[in-house]
Amino acid sequence: MNETDAAMSGRDEAPALYVRGLTKHYGSVAAVDDITFEIARGETFALLGPNGAGKSSTIEILEGYRRRTGGEASVLGVDPAHGKLDWKARLGIVLQSTGEQGAFTVREQLAHFAGFYPNPRDVDEVIAAVGLEHKAKTRIAKLSGGQRRRVDVALGIIGRPELLFLDEPTTGFDPQARRDFWTLIRNLKREGTTILLTTHYLDEAAQLSDRAGVIAGGKLVDIGAIDEIGGAEARVPIVRWHEADGTPREERTHTPGTLVAAIVERIGREPAGLEIVRPSLEDIYLELVGEAAELSHEEQAEEVAAS
Amino acid sequence: MSIMTTGASRVGYETKGYFRTPDAVFFTFLFPVVMLAIFATAFSSMGDITPGPGQEGVSFAAYYLPGLLAAGLLLSGVQNLAVDIAGEKGDGTLKRLGGTPLSPIAFFIGKMGQVFVTAVMQAALLLAVAAIFFGVALPTEPSKWVTFAWVFVLGIATSALLGVALSSVPRSAKSATAVVIPIVLVLQFISGVYLQFYQLPEWMQNIASVFPLKWMAQGMRAVFLPEDFEVLEQTGTWDLGGVAIALLIWLVVGLVISRVTFRWIRRDA
Numbered sequence: 001m002n003e004t005d006a007a008m009s010g011r012d013e014a015p016a017l018y019v020r021g022l023t024k025h026y027g028s029v030a031a032v033d034d035i036t037f038e039i040a041r042g043e044t045f046a047l048l049g050p051n052g053a054g055k056s057s058t059i060e061i062l063e064g065y066r067r068r069t070g071g072e073a074s075v076l077g078v079d080p081a082h083g084k085l086d087w088k089a090r091l092g093i094v095l096q097s098t099g100e101q102g103a104f105t106v107r108e109q110l111a112h113f114a115g116f117y118p119n120p121r122d123v124d125e126v127i128a129a130v131g132l133e134h135k136a137k138t139r140i141a142k143l144s145g146g147q148r149r150r151v152d153v154a155l156g157i158i159g160r161p162e163l164l165f166l167d168e169p170t171t172g173f174d175p176q177a178r179r180d181f182w183t184l185i186r187n188l189k190r191e192g193t194t195i196l197l198t199t200h201y202l203d204e205a206a207q208l209s210d211r212a213g214v215i216a217g218g219k220l221v222d223i224g225a226i227d228e229i230g231g232a233e234a235r236v237p238i239v240r241w242h243e244a245d246g247t248p249r250e251e252r253t254h255t256p257g258t259l260v261a262a263i264v265e266r267i268g269r270e271p272a273g274l275e276i277v278r279p280s281l282e283d284i285y286l287e288l289v290g291e292a293a294e295l296s297h298e299e300q301a302e303e304v305a306a307s
Numbered sequence: 308m309s310i311m312t313t314g315a316s317r318v319g320y321e322t323k324g325y326f327r328t329p330d331a332v333f334f335t336f337l338f339p340v341v342m343l344a345i346f347a348t349a350f351s352s353m354g355d356i357t358p359g360p361g362q363e364g365v366s367f368a369a370y371y372l373p374g375l376l377a378a379g380l381l382l383s384g385v386q387n388l389a390v391d392i393a394g395e396k397g398d399g400t401l402k403r404l405g406g407t408p409l410s411p412i413a414f415f416i417g418k419m420g421q422v423f424v425t426a427v428m429q430a431a432l433l434l435a436v437a438a439i440f441f442g443v444a445l446p447t448e449p450s451k452w453v454t455f456a457w458v459f460v461l462g463i464a465t466s467a468l469l470g471v472a473l474s475s476v477p478r479s480a481k482s483a484t485a486v487v488i489p490i491v492l493v494l495q496f497i498s499g500v501y502l503q504f505y506q507l508p509e510w511m512q513n514i515a516s517v518f519p520l521k522w523m524a525q526g527m528r529a530v531f532l533p534e535d536f537e538v539l540e541q542t543g544t545w546d547l548g549g550v551a552i553a554l555l556i557w558l559v560v561g562l563v564i565s566r567v568t569f570r571w572i573r574r575d576a
Contacts, residue, residue: 063406064406065402065405065406065571065572085408085409085410086408088406088407088408089408091406093403093406093407095399095402095403095406097399103323103324103327103328104320104323104324104327108320108323112316112320113407115312115313115316116313116407116408116409117407117408118408139327155403159407159408
């Protein structure tokens, strides 16, 4: 093994990105409150959470736009608060809001941005990858919202990034465009790109990511493989039915069939309002976020009571 | 990619973007030309402007040309860049660039280069319109053109840096024109662009002397007006030394403020 290989494999073992005890205060408000996670090289990680939960603050600290108040952060081995231009050359950033120089055509804009990077992708390949071949010579101002978003994504990947930040990338996409985008992301992943994604669409997170973290109220409330988020308990099927007197009931059970049979036998007829639900990622997510919101309300109530 | 190569590519990109923005083209590029045409036509029947009774004078077009060349420097630099950069800050263009390996130096080479290229084209257009349509005789002595060259270069560099500096003042892209235009407009009125400087009250001339536009206009008058007109200046001379010093001071002021205030994004606490 020569030195380069050794350096490469050494780099591969280190996580692409990690934060430990990351904190961001705006005045006395903690927008990000003691968050710890890491993303392995080549992994796609989704950061989920409601608006105002601290997703964007976290991602903007990692992109180098904002300074953290406390904790550790490392992005491709560099502290993002002190990232230089050669560090930025290894990142791709798709921001949440699109600010576009509408006066340029798609091709002009991409060709210009390609010039900033040491080893950019081919402009026409990128245009094709985001499905804008027929709009390549159209000025960006004349594109639809979804098409502009695809230009944003194209600009994010033109520099052949090792790590790609995608902040709500598919907002405004129609279902077909979203499916196309997923294909694009899977291709990038296949090429070894590490991806940090935030999204409101849980199906998107489920489709694309290896692992996910759920942020609510500035805290990381859960983290894990996308099919394990919320824990095994959260995935136990729920049986809902109405008792003979009309009282609604629900029960979690690993043996819903047996339970239903027991209910039928007990009340002596078909129970009204019967359903058996296997919680979807969305149900689990809403439960996690809901619990966190209740918790923070309780905390606030305690604080009020204490004062 | 070296900074100079990227900078050169930014100059081309910025210049193309400028000419594709109709507002910028009209209000910062064509405006002095339009004003020259209006003044020269409206006052054409009023006879010449003379430095004193019974002396030989020049046409209104010839008299206004230097002031409008100076106004062009101010518009191409201050108004153009202050509104442009504030807008780019507001619409997220700068934030996006800040996430790329584009060097801020290359970014500024692009802005300064765009201003320089368009200002040269603007001055050429003003001179051509004045000479061809309004019969203004342009100087033939090489020394006059040397003066023109340094006043132009110093003036446009100062103006561009002050534009960058001023772009940090507006809190949003929408308020940018509301902040910038009044400043630029008032300066043009008190600095001898639209009104004849020697006719302004002395206190107003003194206020104007604090700001750079008065000195750009004075430098341009030294190039384009006959020697007899020197007596109309505040000190009775063209005072080119004063022009150089005043512009250099403002150049440094603009450079320092730009360096201190420029951010890709509004940094939080």
